[in-house]
Amino acid sequence: MDVSFDLLLNAIISGLLLGGFYAALSVGVAVAFGMLDVVNIAHPAFILLGSYVAFIGNTVFGIDPILAAVIALPAFYLLGMLGYQVYYVAFERRDDQSLRGLSFFFGLLFITEVTLVLIFGVDYRTVQASYIGPSISLGLFDVALRLLVPFLVALAMVVGLQVFLARTFVGRAIQAVAQDQGALRLMAADPVRIKRIAFGLSIATASLAGALLIIYQPVEPSIGRAFIGRIFAICVLGGLGSLPGMLIAAMTLGVAESLTSTFFGPSWSPAVAFGILLITLAVRPSGILGR
């Protein structure tokens, strides 16, 4: 087993990179589910929407996919605000989130997916950028820029959001909503408005995450589903409402999946997230850094 040290190290490195990428996919759900208690299972569909926006920006207008995502951020933010408004009026106000609210998002997930299939077909789509292809050498191992760039952008996004939540007035208001809505109302702040902003942010992250996804791997409309389990496993494992916990959980899952696919074969890796999810729910439902 002397070759396996190299193999192990490589698996861990690529697992960490994968984990950073997973953090970008999960950060929106960490905000929506963890802080706002909105179980947006349609998040992967919004991510895919982001992927296709990046795809159009890249192939039609020839701009960098990440730049395309940044340009689309405001549109996604507005889409999120609109989405929350509908959700609030139709379900939250009626106190009917669990059954119909969940089904609503499930329907959205499905509609988005089928619409993307009708427009783009089921072919795998890719983007072009200077950092897709080459890799840099870091001593013992090579790192593909295709994996490193999403990792760095994801880290920047999560750290940026965490700073926003901790330092700005609106950010603190969002955390206050997560803790006690009633108390916020007593402070003469409107929880619905704050939640609308927060959900807008949550969907805005999907725009960037989508661009990272299509950089990371070719995209077709139904691959979003494979990430649902991972995203929620990460959010639950990290402890709801905690972005640092989410980041640690994403890295953990990334490394676990990478080790599994290195030593048992890649076709087994989708099962890892579910295993982690079930074990977490059974052993420590409040997650790593949960309250």
Added chain:
Amino acid sequence: MASLVDKTTVGGTARGLSGVSFTLILIAVAGLTFVAGRWLGISYAFVMGYTIVQYIVLSTAWNILGGYTGYVNFGVTAFFAMGSYSTVVLYKLTPALPLPIMILVGGVVAGLVGLGTGYLTLRLRGVYFSIATLALAVVMQTLMTNWDLVGGARGAYVLRPREAPLIGGDYVQYLFLNMLILAVLAVATARAIERAALGYGFAAIRDDEAAAEASGVPTLRLKLIATTLSGAFMGMAGAPLPYKDAFLEPTSVFSLDYAVNAIAMPLIGGTSSWLGPVIGAVLVGGLQEYVRVTISSAVNVLVVGLLLVIFVVAAPKGIVGLFQRKR
């Protein structure tokens, strides 16, 4: 409270009927449907009928958990496919086994999967159960894609007999008959639950679980009964599928279409009584067959998704609820 009132009024059309006479009426309806199919004598009518009746079973099964207790199962395909795959395994081991036994085995396997998932997640908030079922479907697909005995990603062929046993005629008629019997069983079970103490326990969980727990309702046990029953019926609905298609491969049996339909149909029909899922399955299933033939199969699933969203937003009580308001 509101939904408890629903429960007692929704019984509606068959309020005074006892369980036995209700079941007899169901059997008569099923029998007439079958005879009508025979009289028509079109093979396609049986295929179409099979699909619609299969959705009656699936949506009734989903509603036993989703509609009665308020726990949303997104992993319909996981349970459905358990049934299909147990049939494939049984076919590989003992091909001569009669179909009804395969259906029963499929139900037991899927029921156990439901019990296990429920046991691990149902002690927490309901949403964790929903997320776990969503992930369960992905994991089951991974397992089946990696399992060589059932054909892995390539799929498995099942040779189906040309002649139907017992009743003669094309084999698809036999499949249709089995599915009809299953539908009678599922609907009769659903209605029996509604009227038994079990149903009131379920409704108490749906309306306010903490209050139910505090008043001595054994919530965990009831929820486990619901998941097991619901999973078992889904498994039974999936068991004849390999015989219907003569072929089973992971991407088609784990298709999200089954899950969307099984959720959309009860929500469109109305979740508070047995009648809702049946109405939903017949209307939406029929509409789908129509759209599939006249437009395309991608548009056909889009229609279901749109109907689902429209109904949960605009008509939370479904079609059954629309008629109640008029009365």
